[in-house]
Amino acid sequence: MLKKFITLEWKSFKRSASFKANMVLKVFMVLGALYFIAMFLLLGFGSYFILEKFELEPFPTVNRFLIYYLILDLIIRFFLQKMPVMNVRQLLTLPIFKKTIVRYTLGKTIMSYFNWLHLFFLLPFSVVLIQQGFDVVGVLAWFCSVFALIFFNNFINILINNRDWLLYTIGGILITTVGLHYYEVIDPTLYTGPVFQTLYSQPYSMLLPLLMLAVAMWLTYRFFFNHLYLDSGLSIKQQDATTEQLTWLDRFGLMGTFLKNDIKLLRRNKRSKTTLFISVLFIFYGLLFFTGAVEAYEGPVWRIFAGLFVTGGFLFTFGQFVPSWDSAYYPLMMSQNIRYRDYLNSKWWLMVVATTVTTLLSSFYLYFGWEVYLAIIVGAIYNVGVNAHVVLWAGAYVKTPIDLTQNKNVFGDKQAFNIKSMLLALPKLLLPMIFYAIGHYAHSPEAGYLIVALTGVLGFAFKEKVFSIIENIYKTEKYKTIAAYSESK
Amino acid sequence: MIHVENLSKAYGTTKVLDIPELEIPKGQSFGLVGNNGAGKTTFFSLLLDLIQSTTGHISSNGIQISSSEEWKPYTSAFIDETFLIGYLTPEEYFYFIGELRGWNKADVDQFLEGFTDFFNDEILNKRKYLRDLSKGNSKKVGIVGALIGNPEVIILDEPFANLDPTTQIRLKRILKALADKPEVTILVSSHDLQHTVEVSNRIVVLEKGLVVKDLQTNTETMKELEAFFSGEPADVE
Structure with missing residues (x-):
């Protein structure tokens, strides 16, 4: 089934009228993607030593600002990451299980560049940490936790794209925290830093981010599954129209x-x-x-x-x-x-x-x-x-x-x-x-x-x-x- | 009014339309019938310069339609839903078309009064955008939109499809009234032979892109068409 879906998409890409323009853009996008991969790799290997040079404790400093890293990731995703698009309507009456359709659409987002890019920072950074004598198990737990949070962002992004109230809530919280930090009322990083540090010092605490990811996945899955009807998720909301003269x-x-x-x-x-x-x-x-x-x-x-x-x-x-x-x-x-x-x-x-x-x-x-x-x-x-x-x-x-x-x-x-x-x-x-x-x-x-x-x-x-x-x-x-x-x- | 010369349209090596010559005089109501793929919509799209002909050209009132835009002021059409603007209400759509054709709001309002029956109270003041209307209702809007501004050439592709029986009958009445006007040339395509025969005084049958029959409507026309489409030899004197 997966193979069939992929062939369908490949055909829709290859047979579109704007194929040539798409190809050119894709080439540029790949170049851009490679550039960011290179930058992230550099950061991954270098940031430990750069921070050391500035006489900061590298690992706690990274942990302190990790919250902003994740917030920024979410914002960038919200504006740039493409939502899973699929012509579902035609598939509904075919002998395909609903869960297969939903799994495939969601699975597609997992493959997104926006997720794997972070690997190019996290992996070398973790390697450097281990090389610098940090506890291997702790670093692994930290790495898995942060990577899980990246995927957590992936699913949250899908949800906020579809649920306006969630968008406004999360947006509101973000603006307040950043505002409080900016005007030096509270520095949220002082509180979140230790939390991320705990993921290292208490490796079993990585269960929490994994749980968060599981919940986000389950919510998105359920959301899509429940909306797989012509009169709900696949319908176009009817607005009350008014005639305007202008x-x-x-x-x-x-x-x-x-x-x-x-x-x-x-x-x-x-x-x-x-x-x-x-x-x-x-x-x-x-x-x-x-x-x-x-x-x-x-x-x-x-x-x-x-x-x-x-x-x-x-x-x-x-x-x-x-x-x-x-x-x-x-x-x-x-x-x-x-x-x-x-x-x-x-x-x-x-x-x-x-x-x-x-x-x-x-x-x-x-x-x-x-x-x-x-x-x-x-x-x-x-x-x-x-x-x-x-x-x-x-x-x-x-x-x-x-x-x-x-x-x-x-x-x-x-x-x-x-x-x-x-x-x-x-x-x-x-x-x-x-x-x-x-x-x-x-x-x-x-x-x-x-x-x-x-x-x-x-x-x-x-x-x-x-x-x-x-x-x-x-x-x-x-x-x-x-x-x-x-x-x- | 409309003169077709050497017109053909081919996609690759397949010819989908080939009309050596066709003359549609002013005031005629011209019915186009044919099975799927006969070239009806292709012909209408060529008439509106929406696709490019492979050879030949069409002129309307002496204006070659692919090289000048001067035919636009007196020509209007409804081919499919791409002629509707989804985010407008029906009223706004009518006013928009009206303004393009030099009618103000009052002109359009007065014009719409004549269609109260046809709309059957399902179109105006319904607080709905066109994108939210059913297929039949959006078709009504498209057809009436194509009649705004006293166009001299009206092109309707499959106007009867998706309409309920009552509306079909009302539409026939409207088209017949228009056909009686000497300055209006109507071109209608349909799969429904009976409707086409009723509203047209000339019927052209297309098959695989070729004009296979060109009939002035009379009492025998229906029989002849039925014989043709059922594949039985016609026994017309």
């Missing part, structure tokens, strides 16, 4: 019509709502740079990176997938009384408005000095002038249909923001950084800003020309796009 947009003519639709699209589908939420989070990303929280971000070129990121959240998370958001009804858009130009224009305006709003919202960065806010404004100009075009341009080639309804299904993919969208965003960030670097190192920071801003203005000036090109690409790609979008059915 008449204030009428004055914008045809553009207003599209904008009305896009606003409804954003508000009424969970997947697009997540996208909106994440683009708001992007605004705060700049804090990492301008507060000097992360040392690696101190370089001047990173400022422009931050400016682009802060103002480009919506552009990168939503704009990137134009026209895929409309994939479910693309034939309608292509045969109704709609001209490409109008359609593209409305999406462009949506991005411009969103970028402007984020630029205004991020005015609190003025607190860090006008130079910081200048970087943000320059980033916004570049985003509107160049990246908005690039995004629409690239969109013509991204033919992955977005199933707006799927994410409400327990077995569906819920990710609005995944590694794929990150990869697609990279070139849009690198180019302006290079431009800035040229100006900065050849002359002054101001020259750097000027070059980036001018590029943005130039892109803006050529809007009509660029739109003609994009329009043509959309036209030539039209048939392929329609075919690819109809594939999801």
Whole structure:
């Protein structure tokens, strides 16, 4: 049975319309994965000695911060790890036991890179510990416990993806603890450190994390098993709908019509709502740079990176997938009384408005000095002038249909923001950084800003020309796009 | 109104549609029948420029549909659920189509009043998104949506499928009324011979991508079609 499921998935991957694009992305993802494996290996072997150098006790220090390691893991998983997706509907009436279906879907998540990556840190670190004379049994117990907690995270992540109240509860607890630590009310690591230390000193205590893992596994299993009905987990929740007029947009003519639709699209589908939420989070990303929280971000070129990121959240998370958001009804858009130009224009305006709003919202960065806010404004100009075009341009080639309804299904993919969208965003960030670097190192920071801003203005000036090109690409790609979008059915 | 020349569509080496010539005059109500895989939906998709023809072209009112978008203002269609926007309520969907076709809310509201019977109180003010409607009800929405804005060419693929008997009869009445308008050209495909014969004044039979029969509807048409599809030789004078 397992073999059959795997063949099914291999076929769905190989036979998808976006196979080539998927392959390219997969290659990049593998490269990225290898990079992280290398980093974790280095950390695994090195951290003991590095900590020693700083005259810290290595093992207790690692134990102290292990809680944050696990929390961070959970957060990263929540945003990046793909949920187990399976076309379960078709399997229900076939002679396959329900438990087989559930076991397979859950088993798939165990194989995830997000679990095994940690092995590359934990294993060498444990080896170093043993080599340094720590008790072998204790280290083994510690290793198994932490690894069990990593898998515990794996299952908790599945649950919080499907149960909003759990998400809010866990999120609330995390924010409170981190907040308490930050404002130096309580340092939670002082309490959790000894707990992890106990796993080493009292090896039998490893039963606790193992028990936690077992409970999490059982809960997820039961959750999926109980929801394997057409009218429960596999159904799409029906919302009480209200008709909205949004008449204030009428004055914008045809553009207003599209904008009305896009606003409804954003508000009424969970997947697009997540996208909106994440683009708001992007605004705060700049804090990492301008507060000097992360040392690696101190370089001047990173400022422009931050400016682009802060103002480009919506552009990168939503704009990137134009026209895929409309994939479910693309034939309608292509045969109704709609001209490409109008359609593209409305999406462009949506991005411009969103970028402007984020630029205004991020005015609190003025607190860090006008130079910081200048970087943000320059980033916004570049985003509107160049990246908005690039995004629409690239969109013509991204033919992955977005199933707006799927994410409400327990077995569906819920990710609005995944590694794929990150990869697609990279070139849009690198180019302006290079431009800035040229100006900065050849002359002054101001020259750097000027070059980036001018590029943005130039892109803006050529809007009509660029739109003609994009329009043509959309036209030539039209048939392929329609075919690819109809594939999801 | 619609002129087809040398049209063919092939996937690899298999030809799924091959129409050397076909002329659909303005005002005609054109019925397309044929078994599965006969090429009905392919033909309609070509008419809407949703797929690319392998050879030949279609022109509508003198406009070649694959090279200009000028046919869009007077053409409307409902092919399948990809013509519906799932996250809108039926009202919002109608207003959206209306706005695209230059109708304001009041125009659309007035237009919808004529469909109270057809909707059978299952569509409007139901506080439901289109994605939550049943197949039959979403079909009603799609069909009515395709009629908004006084289009001159209306293309409906299998409009009778999934509708309950009462609604089928009401739909026939609507289509017949439209067929009587001299400026409206309707193209309907169906598996249901009886319905098609009733609403069309010309019937074209497709088989494996070829036009095998082209009939002006009269009292004998039904017999002839039945004979054809049952595989028995037709005894028509």
